[in-house]
Every structure is written in C-alpha cells, then in structure tokens.
Amino acid sequence: MTEIVTKPFxxxxxxxxxxxxxxxxxxxxxxxxxxxxxxxxxxxxxRENPLHGVLSINPTYRSLFIQYDPWxxxxxxxxxxxxxxxxxxxxxxxxxxxxxxxxCYGGEFGPDLPFVASHxxxxxxxxxxxxxxALYHVFMIGFTPGFPYLGSLDSRLFTPRRDTPRxxxxxxxxxxxxxxxxxxxxxxxxxxxxIGRSPLxxxxxxxxxxxxxxxxxxxxxRPINKDEYSLT
Amino acid sequence: MNIPSLEIIEPGPLxxxxxxxxxxxxxxxxxVSGAADLYALxxxxxxxxxxxxxxxxxxTLGRFRAQFLxxxxxxxxxxxxxxxxxxxxIPTWRxxxxxxxxxxxxxxxxxxxxxxxxxxxxxxxxxxxDSRSTYLRGKFGGFEGRALKAGDVLHTGPEATEPLPARxxxxxxxxxxxxxxxxxxxxPQDSAFSQRGIETFITSAFSLTDRADRMGCxxxxxxxEHQRAPDILSDGVAMGAIxxxxxxxxxxxxxxxxxxxxxxxxxxVIAADIPLIAQxxxxxxxxxxxxxxHDAREIYLHKEFAIRRFLAGDEKAEA
Numbered sequence: 001m002t003e004i005v006t007k008p009f010x011x012x013x014x015x016x017x018x019x020x021x022x023x024x025x026x027x028x029x030x031x032x033x034x035x036x037x038x039x040x041x042x043x044x045x046x047r048e049n050p051l052h053g054v055l056s057i058n059p060t061y062r063s064l065f066i067q068y069d070p071w072x073x074x075x076x077x078x079x080x081x082x083x084x085x086x087x088x089x090x091x092x093x094x095x096x097x098x099x100x101x102x103x104c105y106g107g108e109f110g111p112d113l114p115f116v117a118s119h120x121x122x123x124x125x126x127x128x129x130x131x132x133x134a135l136y137h138v139f140m141i142g143f144t145p146g147f148p149y150l151g152s153l154d155s156r157l158f159t160p161r162r163d164t165p166r167x168x169x170x171x172x173x174x175x176x177x178x179x180x181x182x183x184x185x186x187x188x189x190x191x192x193x194x195i196g197r198s199p200l201x202x203x204x205x206x207x208x209x210x211x212x213x214x215x216x217x218x219x220x221x222r223p224i225n226k227d228e229y230s231l232t
Numbered sequence: 233m234n235i236p237s238l239e240i241i242e243p244g245p246l247x248x249x250x251x252x253x254x255x256x257x258x259x260x261x262x263x264v265s266g267a268a269d270l271y272a273l274x275x276x277x278x279x280x281x282x283x284x285x286x287x288x289x290x291x292t293l294g295r296f297r298a299q300f301l302x303x304x305x306x307x308x309x310x311x312x313x314x315x316x317x318x319x320x321x322i323p324t325w326r327x328x329x330x331x332x333x334x335x336x337x338x339x340x341x342x343x344x345x346x347x348x349x350x351x352x353x354x355x356x357x358x359x360x361x362d363s364r365s366t367y368l369r370g371k372f373g374g375f376e377g378r379a380l381k382a383g384d385v386l387h388t389g390p391e392a393t394e395p396l397p398a399r400x401x402x403x404x405x406x407x408x409x410x411x412x413x414x415x416x417x418x419x420p421q422d423s424a425f426s427q428r429g430i431e432t433f434i435t436s437a438f439s440l441t442d443r444a445d446r447m448g449c450x451x452x453x454x455x456x457e458h459q460r461a462p463d464i465l466s467d468g469v470a471m472g473a474i475x476x477x478x479x480x481x482x483x484x485x486x487x488x489x490x491x492x493x494x495x496x497x498x499x500x501v502i503a504a505d506i507p508l509i510a511q512x513x514x515x516x517x518x519x520x521x522x523x524x525x526h527d528a529r530e531i532y533l534h535k536e537f538a539i540r541r542f543l544a545g546d547e548k549a550e551a
Contacts, residue, residue: 016420019500020528022470024420031465043259056255056264058468060492065468067255070529071536141261142466142492145370149466185261186370203261205360205372211260 013086015079020070025082026063031151035062036139037093040216044094045085051078059215060140061149095216098135101183101198103174103221104229105131109197116159116176116193127195128223130154131181138217146185146203146211150219153181165191172198174221185211196223199232234356234387236301238349240380241335244295248366249355249374249386250487252285257361258468258491265365265373268446268487268510269310269346275400276309276350278543279327281393286354287364287374289386291347294340298349300330301385305352305395308336311344311408311511325405327352327395343410345444345511352391367488368446396543404538411517412508416474416499417528421464424496425476429457433498434522438482442514446488449509451518455480456498466494472501472509484509502528504535 014026027042028035043059046066053073058065068078105128106113117127136150143149153176161177166189169175173184175192184190185202202212213219224232240247250273253266267273267290274284294313300306308315308324315322316337322328324347330336338347357364357375366374375384422430438453462478468491469475475483475495484501485493486509499520501509512518523531 017417017500017525018420018468018470018497019417019472019502020525020532021503022468022500024467029465056258058258058491060467061465063465063467065258065470067470070532075525075529140466140492141259143261143490145257145260145262147261188369205262205370209260210257210262210361215259 013082015082017075018065022065022067023075023078024063024065028062031061031139033137036137037216038089039064040094041089041092042082042085045089046082049081049085051081054078058142060142093216095214096218098218098220099213101174101200101219101221102224102228102232103196103198104224104226105196107226109229110174110195112162112175112193113195116157116195119159120156122156127157130156131195132221132223134220136181136219138213138215138219140215141211141213144184144186144188145205146213148183148185148213148219150180150182153179155179157181159193161191162193165189166194169194170197172200172202174198197229199229234389235353236385237304237351237353237388238386239299239301240382240384240386241299242295242297242382243380243384244291244293244338244340246292247296247380248290248368249287249357249364249380250290250366251287251364253365253487254361254363261491262361263367263370263488263491264471265363265367265446266487267348269348269507271406271507272309272346272348273350275325275539276307276348277354279307279309279325279396279400280305280350280352281327281391281395282350282352282354286350287357288348288350288355289380291338291349292345294338294347296338297335299335300332302332304330304388305391306330306336307350307395308338308347309350310347313341313344313347314339315347323399326399327397343513344408345513351386351388352395353388356387356389369488401542404535404542406504406507408508408511410513412505412512413519413521414505414509415502415521415523415528415531417502417525418499418522419497421496422498424459424462424464425498426457426459429459429480430498432456433482434520436519438518440512440514440516440518444512444514446486448483448485448489449512451482451484453481456482458496462495464494464496466492469493469497470500472503472506473497474499474501486510502531504531
C-alpha cells in the first residue's frame, strides 16, 4: 500500500484520515487569505463536480473536510479526484461580496464595551471607531449555525474572554475574545466580551440560504443608535 | 396522505424525531444532528420496509409510553431493552404489527441509552434543511423543534412495502456493552500529542461522565498530554472524533457536535463502534484500541456486505 497520507508541506496538499469515513485535505498551515481562497475554490470545484459517495464537504481556514461512504467511494479515488480538481484550480474568487452589518454599540446591547475600552486604555468612542474601520474577511462559518470566523481584529482591541461565561448571549451580539471578533449568530452560552448587537438575522433555518454570511464574504460594521436598531 | 399513527402518553427523559440528519449544511455551521445510533435507525427502517433513513423516534433512557392510533407495522432497535406491547414483552430488532389502541412501553434499563421506535411509513414532520431531525439547541427540525411531550400525535406516511419477516441476525447487532472497548484510527492531529500522551490514551481506562448527551460524551481519566498546546486551527469534525482540550480529558463527539472544533483530535472511533459509545451510560468504563485505516475499512466493507446480503434474502450471511 502506497503511503499517501503524510507529505512534507510545500504547495502539495496533505491528506489526513478522520476515521475511515472522512478525510481532511490541508492546503496550508496558517490563517491567510490565499490559502483560504484555495480552500474555497476547491470547495466550489467539488460541488460542481460531485463524486459519487461523497456525503458532505466543509471548508475551514486552511482545509477541506469531506465525509464519504467507503462502500461507494474509496479514500484513494477521492484523493485522485481532489488532486485533479486542484490541478485545474483556476484563480477566480468564489465569493467576494461585502456586507454591511449595523451594530448598536454599548448600553444594554454591549455590556462589556466599557471593559474593552478600559482594558486597552481607549475611550468608548475610540473602540467603536477602530472596530468599524476595518474590513473583515469571513474565513469560515462554523461552531454554531451561521457563526463567522472573522479576520483580522485590530490589535488595539485585543481583550481576554470573560472570567465567567454568560449562560445566554442573545443572537446578533458582537463580541471580542482575545485576538478575534465575531457575531453570535444564534442565542448561545458564551464567554466573549459583548460590545454591541446587530438587529440583522444571521440564521433562519426556514430561509434559503439559511445564513446571512458565507465563507469568503467581507463585512464592515456600521454604528447605529437605538432608534435605528428598533427600526431594522 | 399522512396519517395520525402514534400518541405519546409519557415521553420519558428525552424523546425526539431523528433521521440521518443534515450532513449537507456543515459549511453554513449547521450541525448534522440525526440519530446518535445511526445503525439502529437504519436497520429498524429496513426491517419495517421503509427507506433506510426515514425519520423515527429516538427514545432516551426508557420510561416511554405511547398508544397506536391505527394498525401499524413497527420495530424497536437499539441496545438491550425491555419493551412491552399491552404488557406483553416483545422482541427487538424485528418488524411487528400493532393493533389500533394498543400501548407500547419501554422501561428504563440498566443497559443501554437509546432506542429507536420505527414506524412503517416513517414519521412525517416538515423537512427543515432537507431533514426531519430535531436539533434541540437550535430549536428547529423534528416535532416543532422540540422534544416530544405527552399528548403529541405523530403522523406517518403510507406503509409502502412488506416488512421483512425475519428477526435481524444476532451477529449483525452491535455488541453493545456496559463497558465498551472502542476501536479507533489515530489522527487527524495525533502529532499534537506527546508519546506519553498517546500511550496514556491507548493504555488507560476512562470513565464516561454524566456529561453525555447528543452532542458528545465527556470522559474522565488520566490526563492525556499534549506536545505543546491543545489548540489547532479550527477544522471539520467527524462523528466519533475524539477531541482533547487543555485539561487532557477526552470528549467523543456525536450527532449534535459543532461543525468545527479548535481542539486537537487524537483519534476517531470507527463507524462500526460508534453505536457502542452512543449507547454507553454514564459510569461506563471506556477503553480504546488503535487499529489501522486499512483494518477499519475492511471492517466497514465487511459489515456493509453482511447487511446487504441479509437484505437480499441470504440468511446465511456471516458477520
């Protein structure tokens, strides 16, 4: 049996077994836009050219996770197919829309905004200004339905998680945890510092598509006041 | 078209509608959900003549009672159980007929966590994201996005084909055990662990804590040592993936697992043994046995072959 699992990293993909019914193909070792773009291109190619026996495909930061039925499709067949798709990768950008996310910062919607400000020696106004200035790339969706993994947060806003996680963080809450910023797409428990809330709906299982955001999109936060929040 | 078939009298601790789940929405962060013991769901469906992954009832820890509202073909699959039809004990893993008005009851047992009550025609609730599975945390899918309550009435589709007359062969039923040994394939991040960490994982017995639900099973035992940090760049997570966070205590992920995870995964339980952990009760002693990918694939193909041979009518199928 030829060993195809472990290869030294270059531009060559690395194939890992995740049990005998799934694999991950890694295209890099870091969180960077180019690797992530390659992952999303491969995801698009695999959806356009489905292989019999493949049950699901999930693109993440630098790898594609694939579940398959070994009765219908072998690991080796899947590797060949993936290598073929990578050979004809192209250079298109599969998803590049920019979405504006209105956020009502502070107050009852962002109870941790004062802490984030004092922790970083900034005024509340400065925190909002810095948070809204950046264009954030959606690297992947995961963890909970519609939750975007965003890059990159301005280092002036890095803030550790709360010592005690909240039992209930409302959907739409915008938070900071260490070097990350993100949006709670659904209500869930969580330990992020909550600085504001967006009135947008990020996940609705009855909508098509069910999530507002998808990997590859860019987002920009726009501050709104309470009146605008209730009108949206 | 859909007929009222079953009324819940007592749902027990947790009863939900489950099918295969929604594997096709993980790129949007939607958990797969579906039956925790997919094998028991699939065989139950095949026995009553349904499609392999029609929706059925996942009953947790027994204490369940329901009344049939019409003559119904049904089967109960899952781990060791005490099942009664109008107070008469009935066998599991075979298709049976219930008369309108009869009551089915599942008792709480010492052995076994989850049972599947599969109804001919399959349970019909609205499809949400291509599945009838209940995702409790998200409050969608299944029966109004929630666990079943007394008084709920389940509808089924028309019973299409003849049920299988035979009892499912014993040697094809998973060897459910109060203290299962799980066969695993190392990886995908076994290199994140020290040699000592891998040895701890392979040679120790772990105990299943009471934090065991549809999302996953937290184990307790000697801490598994990482090489450096437990964190990885978040990536996809398979059913049966064994994550080890910083405290060194493994977590085996099941049906309602998040679609991505940021902790190193030391190994993955093979498909044939996922029913064993899905059916283990808190307090169970869990051990692991590492096998090669090639052995795991052989086991998978052999099992699939035996199931398909049984369905094709060759009763001499061997496991």
